[in-house]
Amino acid sequence: MEYTHLSEFRIRSGDLSIWTPDTITTDTWTDDQRPLASVHEQYLGFLDPEDPRPGRGRWIGTIFEMDAPLDEQAWATTLQLWHDRHEGFRTTVAPTGDGGYHRVTTAPGTVRVTGVPVAEPTDGDDINEYLCELLELRLSALIWPHLLVATVAHETADFTVLVGADHSVLDAYSQALLILELRTLYTAVTTGGEIRDSGTFGSPADYAVIERAAAEELTPDSPAVTLWGEFLGAPGSPMPRFAADRIAPLNGEHAQPSVSRTLLTLAQLEEVEDVLERVKHRLSVTVFAALAIATRETFGENRFRTIMPIVTRPDLTWLESMGWFVNVVPVDITLPPGADMAVALEHTRTALKRSRHCNEASWGRSLAMAGATEGPTSGASFLDIRILPDYELVADLRGRTLRAVSYSTDETYFWIVRGPDGLYVSTRYPAGLPAEVMDTFLAEFARAIYAVTTIAAPITAVPTIETAAAALSAG
Incomplete structure (x- = not known):
């Protein structure tokens, strides 16, 4: 799997839609006492809240082609289930007043994802350019949502999926995992199959508690x-x-x-x-x-x-x-x-x-x-x-x-x-x-x-007189 720029991926022409998470009401966010991971806190310290292109040079993502037709309602349901499953997509930061940030979180079931069709462009190269611009403008570590999804429906029975996110909610391993996870979820939604639950979808916020405790134990020695x-x-x-x-x-x-x-x-x-x-x-x-x-x-x-x-x-x-x-x-x-x-x-x-x-x-x-x-x-x-x-x-x-x-x-x-x-x-x-x-x-x-x-083969031990005699005796 290549790790490349979006501009280096050939998107086929089709109908573009942007899928954006939003909360059901504005009062669903609650203060979360769990700390930010050290790397997350350090990352926020380098950001300019007034940057007009917060995603510039910072966003990461994944693109693939779903091997099924696009059912818009089923896809919206898929993305909502995905947000319910992963608390990392439902947590963000708020300023503390002293130049720092603390965590705020919204519960499962409070996020809805809606798709907005984009009439133009429809040409694949133009879509690519449009998305590169959009991700630089819209993705930020300081403003939720930290993740956006784009789909391009083709005349063939498949569609392209782009997931773009700020680095604070996605890492390289997640980038690779999400392809088959979204495919599996979408298949279950469209066929009425079972939505798998698992104890392996742990929260990054829970991990941050462990990571910060270990960080506090560090000393100069x-x-x-x-x-x-x-x-x-x-x-x-x-x-x-x-x-x-x-x-x-x-x-x-x-x-x-x-x-x-x-x-x-x-x-x-x-x-x-x-x-x-x-x-x-x-x-x-x-x-x-x-x-x-x-x-x-x-x-x-x-x-x-x-x-x-x-x-x-x-x-x-x-x-x-x-x-x-x-x-x-x-x-x-x-x-x-x-x-x-x-x-x-x-x-x-x-x-x-x-x-x-x-x-x-x-x-x-x-x-x-x-x-x-x-x-x-x-x-x-x-x-x-x-x-x-x-x-x-x-x-x-x-x-x-x-x-x-x-x-x-x-x-x-x-x-x-x-x-x-x-x-x-x-x-x-x-x-x-x-x-x-x-x-x-x-x-x-x-x-x-x-x-x-x-590289030559490893040198084997030279047999001694005793080991040679033993080998002859065994023979």
Whole structure:
């Protein structure tokens, strides 16, 4: 599943409608004593309440094609059931009066979703442009609803679904899960089937209680704070930046370039995975080892530092939840001079094991204690999409996860996905970085991963005289 911009998805022409949640009455919202998650609170602190385009550079979403005709009443019912199921869609924030925010929530059954037809545009390209504009204007972390849905009904017996949301109510895992969840709900509504209830749709607000309690336990001597301090270098030091000395300053605002490409074909990837099984290494370790090698080969640096987003759903209660369940951990890999892929794998495995000390520690609080003056600017994540249920069906539905266009002058992020057809990467990077530099880096990255196939078989123990004699006796 590619992680791309909406503009890179070809929407077929048809009849566009926008589906917006609203509460039955204005007095359904009640103060909620549960805290905001650390990452949510930190996120709100960076926002400008007067921003005319609050979704610009911030919204995320999902687009796919529903393999059934659009029944507008059934679809409205589906979306209402979806909001009833997920409290994360029924919670928002209100100002506290001191510059902060607190949570307010509305109960199940209080949200209705209505669709408004949009007469124009009907051409697919024009619809795409219209939706890109709408999501920047309408989606905000400060104004509910934080989620909008668009449908495009086609002349064929199917329709396109776009879910756009502010990041505060959706994460990358939720983006992938929602395709089959909405399909299952819609099928049940249209056929009169059973609407499945489950203990795995836990509330993000309940998770926030656990997360904030853990954050309060952090001290400057906590292992997580120590690791973030080592990653940073010294209090007040700038965050590690990808290709910092290759980025040219530009005047004005520039959209970040976005690149998506195949790193390894399925045949090449299976060669790599066969060797990894023999040498007892994971593909995730290989990806980060290859990033480190590509950094050395492209920029001459033996030390590779990046942050890695991780899922923070502590148990099955939140397995199918919609929400923002993400922490980030530091990955700090130093390769010995001349290290080949076999050596890089060992060093990377050790580095990733150390990063686990930060798994349950609020990264924002940890960084503040370590003396950071800014947030991370370089990140990389790996996902094996085959862990998702019915992942092949998602591909048949043209499912894509989406991210807003970014305008950052220094952020670089890589999303690496193991899909059914091979290994591919999506990246965004500063407009001041020459495209040929990124092309070189990605080529070295792919080359380093495939170099796993050259690793020799593990050396077996040399038999002693005693073990050889015993073997002969047994024979």
